[in-house]
C-alpha cells in the first residue's frame with residue numbers, strides 16, 4: 187500500500203487577536219507589534235481560515251479619516267476604508283471614472299461589495315483583481331504611510347510587484363488611492379471574461395481610457411491595461427500607442443487588439459490555457475474600445491454616431 191499524503195487545512199478561523207484602534211497612531215502601534223491590516227476582510231479572513239494565520243490583525247474601520255473620499259473633475263481620492271458598495275452608489279464617481287465603476291460592479295456580489303474596500307483589492311495584488319487594470323488606465327497613485335507624517339505616493343504600476351506582492355514594506359499602511367477623473371473628450375471602460383456570470387474571478391480582463399480630438403473621432407491619447415494575463419495587471423503601452431493619431435476603425439481596433447495579445451504574459455491553469463487567454467485579450471480589447479465609442483457618442487454634435 188502506498189503512503190497516503192493528507193493536507194490538513196483548518197476550515198475555521200483560528201483564534202485571532204484583533205485590535206480596533208480609532209486613530210492612525212494606534213494602527214501603527216499594532217502594525218509594529220506584528221498585526222496584519224484588516225479592512226473588509228473578504229480576502230484576509232478566507233486566507234486566515236485556510237492557512238491558520240495571521241493570528242494578529244488590526245481592523246482599520248474605526249479610523250474616521252480613512253473613510254473619506256472626494257471626487258472632483260481633476261482627481262478622485264479614496265480612503266482606505268471606503269467600500270466598493272459606497273463608490274458604486276455615488277453618481278459623481280461613476281461619471282468621473284467609468285472604467286473603475288465598471289470594474290467595481292463586477293467584484294463578487296452586492297453583499298461582498300458592501301464589505302470589501304477598493305484599497306483591499308489593490309493591496310491583495312491578485313493578477314485577476316478587477317479594479318487594477320481600470321485603476322491603471324486612470325493613472326492611480328497609492329498613498330503609503332510609513333508612520334504618522336511619513337507619506338509617499340507610488341504609481342500603481344510600481345506598487346504591484348508580483349502575485350500577492352506589493353511595494354508595501356513591513357510597518358507600512360496604504361492610506362488611500364487617488365486617480366484621474368475624465369477630462370473633456372475622454373472616456374473609459376472595463377470588461378472581463380469569467381466562466382460564470384458572478385462570484386468568479388476574471389480569466390482575462392481589459393480596461394482602456396481614450397482621449398478624442400475635438401472632431402470626436404480621432405484618438406489623441408490612449409491607455410490600455412490588461413488583467414489576469416500576467417503576474418500583475420499590466421499596462422499595454424504599445425497597444426495604446428497604435429491608436430493615437432487615428433480614427434477608430436475596424437482595422438485600428440484589431441491592430442491594437444493584436445499588439446495587446448502579443449504584450450501579455452498569460453499562464454495556463456485550471457481556468458484557461460495561455461493561448462485561450464491571448465484570444466480573449468483580442469476580443470476584450472475590441473469590446474472595450476467599442477464600449478468607449480458608444481459612451482463617447484455624447485461628445486459628437488447632436489449625439490450622432492458616425
Ligand SMILES: Cc1cc2nc3c(=O)[nH]c(=O)nc-3n(C[C@H](O)[C@H](O)[C@H](O)COP(=O)(O)OP(=O)(O)OC[C@H]3O[C@@H](n4cnc5c(N)ncnc54)[C@H](O)[C@@H]3O)c2cc1C
Pocket residue numbers: 222223224225226227228229230231232266292293294295298301302303304305306307308309310314315316317354358359360361385386387388
Ligand atoms: C466570494 C468572493 C468573491 C470575490 N470576487 C472577486 C471578484 O469578482 N473580483 C475581485 O477582484 N476580487 C474578488 N474577491 C476578492 C476580494 O473580495 C477583493 O480583493 C476585495 O476587494 C478585498 O478587499 P477587503 O477590504 O475585503 O480586503 P481585506 O481582505 O481586508 O485585505 C486584503 C489584503 O490587503 C491587505 N490590506 C487591506 N487594506 C490595506 C491597507 N489599507 N493597507 C495595507 N494593507 C491592506 C490585508 O492585510 C490583506 O492582505 C472575492 C472574494 C470572495 C470571498
